[in-house]
Amino acid sequence: MSRPSLHLLNCIFLLLLVSIPVLGQVAIDHTDVQNWNDVSLTVPVYGPVDFVVQGTLRNGRNLTRPVDERVGVGFSIKAGKYLTFTPSYIHIYMQPTKIRHVYEERLSLASTVRFPLGGFVISDRNTYERRYRTLAATSTRYRNRLQVEHPIGPAKHKLSLYVSDEVFYDWSFNAWVRNRFAVGTSKVVNKHLTLDLYYMRQNDGRSIPGDLHIIGTNWRFKL
Numbered sequence: 419m420s421r422p423s424l425h426l427l428n429c430i431f432l433l434l435l436v437s438i439p440v441l442g443q444v445a446i447d448h449t450d451v452q453n454w455n456d457v458s459l460t461v462p463v464y465g466p467v468d469f470v471v472q473g474t475l476r477n478g479r480n481l482t483r484p485v486d487e488r489v490g491v492g493f494s495i496k497a498g499k500y501l502t503f504t505p506s507y508i509h510i511y512m513q514p515t516k517i518r519h520v521y522e523e524r525l526s527l528a529s530t531v532r533f534p535l536g537g538f539v540i541s542d543r544n545t546y547e548r549r550y551r552t553l554a555a556t557s558t559r560y561r562n563r564l565q566v567e568h569p570i571g572p573a574k575h576k577l578s579l580y581v582s583d584e585v586f587y588d589w590s591f592n593a594w595v596r597n598r599f600a601v602g603t604s605k606v607v608n609k610h611l612t613l614d615l616y617y618m619r620q621n622d623g624r625s626i627p628g629d630l631h632i633i634g635t636n637w638r639f640k641l
Contacts, residue, residue, distance in 0.1 A: 450627040452478040452485070454618075454634035461641050466496035470506070478514070478627075486512045490524075504528040514626060523550040539567040539578075557590040567604065576606035586622075596622040602634075612638045 458472040470492045478485035492506025510522040525548045532541040545561040563584035570579050580603070586596035602616025614636035622628030 448623075448627050449629045449631075450478050451480045451631045452476055452633075453481055454632055456634070456636040457639070458637070459639045459641070460494065463493075468494040470494055470504075472506075472508075478630075483513075485514055486510070500531055500533045502530045502532070504530070518553070518626075520554075521552040524548070537568065541565045541567070543584075555590065557588060559589070560587040561585070563598075570603075578604045580604060580616075591624065595624050596620065596628070610640055612640075614638070 453476070455475045455477075456472065457474075458470055461469045461471075463469050472488075472490050472492070474486065474488035475484060476486035477483065488508055488510045490506055490508030492504055495503045495505075497503060505527050506525075508522075508524045508526070510520075510524060512518075512520040512522070514520070526545055528543055528545040530541055530543040532539065534540075541564075543561075543563045543565075545563075547559045547561065549557045549559060551557075561584055563582055565580055565582035567578045567580040569577065571577050580601070582598075582600045584598040584600075585594055586598075587593070588595045598618055598620045600616050600618040602614055604612060604614045606612050614634075616632075616634050616636075618630070618632040618634060620628070620630040620632065622630075
């Protein structure tokens with residue numbers, strides 16, 4: 419083989435070595451457009467204690483297929499006028515990509531402070547989660563969500579606008595790993611149903627996909 423031909427083959431080989439990791443990076447998409455649908459049913463048990471059943475369906479991969487299904491149970495325990503505790507268990511099945519399927523059992527304890535302030539309603543929710551996953555180590559996570567609500571339109575419509583921001587700290591990374599900003603409306607349909615419609619933006623540099631545009635609904639039924 420002549421020297422020019424050998425040199426050309428070496429160049430092609432080097433280009434292939436460089437392009438392989440680049441192609442691998444292109445194949446991993448960290449962004450997605452999703453639709454989240456939550457339904458919960460609250461059943462009074464005794465005094466300040468309610469039993470809660472919840473279910474979730476999340477459509478992703480740019481709204482083409484289900485990527486997350488959840489079912490869970492818990493209790494809502496009011497401790498005074500402004501404070502509520504919510505222990506819960508959730509079973510989760512996720513398919514974030516075509517080749518990745520994850521099962522998770524999650525235990526959580528949330529405490530929410532909610533109070534009126536000058537025509538607004540302020541709520542601050544603090545949640546600790548213990549996550550048992552099939553394809554990852556057991557982990558503990560802390561979440562804090564601050565939300566501000568304000569009624570809009572005539573009082574008879576029982577419609578409000580809210581803005582919230584939630585941050586996540588994961589002890590697996592010893593870092594703040596996720597942020598969720600949301601804006602939406604809440605409508606009291608009747609004494610048994612409240613409906614939330616919202617847009618959420620999630621930023622997460624460690625999950626795949628982690629950066630999400632989300633349109634969601636939350637149907638909250640109460641007996």
